[in-house]
Amino acid sequence: MSETFLPELPQELWRAGKLELAHGVQQSLQVIRIATACLGRFLAEIESRGAKDLYGHGSTASWLAEIAGLSRGEAGAVVKRAIALNPTRALDGTEVPPLAPATAAVAAQGLVGDERIDQILEILKNLPAEISAEERAGAEQILANLAPAAGPRQLAKAEANLQGLLNPDGNEPKDPEPKEPRREITLERRKDGFWKLTGLLDDETGARTAAALEAHAQPRPVDEFGQADL
Structure with missing residues (x-):
């Protein structure tokens, strides 16, 4: 990795020309990106050794969040990126290659x-x-x-x-999972005084309802006084 140093700021920055300003921004960006790539290599090594054994933390991300003043989510994104770009080691010591070694190479040069x-x-x-x-x-x-x-x-x-x-x-289209129908009943009173009943029932409830309606529709026995048995 070639050495890159922070640009020396002019004593009176407001006097700098547009090319000098642009060069300062570009060089500063490169330095930041190189430092970030270097940080990733340190984090990948910590991940390989285990943050629990090294620093008593449950994960590399939780340790980084504490020392860097980051949220757990912010630190997790940094560690995830570091692992993707750098080799790590499994528990048995075998090397786990990075997911994106070519990207890591350009990142190490501060180019991305x-x-x-x-x-x-x-x-x-x-x-x-x-x-x-x-x-x-x-x-x-x-x-x-x-x-x-x-x-x-x-x-x-x-x-x-x-x-x-x-x-x-x-990609092959995935057949959507059929939605399970929901039971529903609607009871509406009509203007002529009759009631309209509609609904959607599962098999068991429907069978019970049908049996109840059938029983209700049967002629009721009449007693000796001509009254229907309620």
Whole structure:
């Protein structure tokens, strides 16, 4: 990694020309990005050794959140990015390769920032699962080569092109899960005094209701005085 130093600010910055200002911004961005890549390598090593054994924290993200004054979510995003770009080690000591080594290479040179890195990682996640490791590595290399000079739209267009090459038939449409019907009953009184009953019942409730209505519709026995038995 080539050494990059912070630009020396003119004593009277307001006197700086437009080219000097632009160069200062570009150089400062590169320094920030190189430092961020270096931070990621430290975090990946801490993740490999275990934050619990090193610092008594349940995770690398919780430890980083405490020392950096970040929320748990903010720290988690930093650690997740660090693991994706740097090799780590499993519990048995075997090396776990990074998800995006080509992107890590341009990040180490300060040529790409967190936003484009996250976009590349999201694109890689969306690639078809059945493609080969060589195809996935080739796709990542294309994205990494574009990233230093590309914006979000250019990378989104590159994703569309990659999907067209690697998944020309598209994803198979998934049949939606049929929704379970809900039981409902509506009772409405009409103007002529009759009541209108409509509803949707499950099999058991419907059978019981039908039996009850059938029983209610049967002629009622009449006693000796001619009164129906209620």
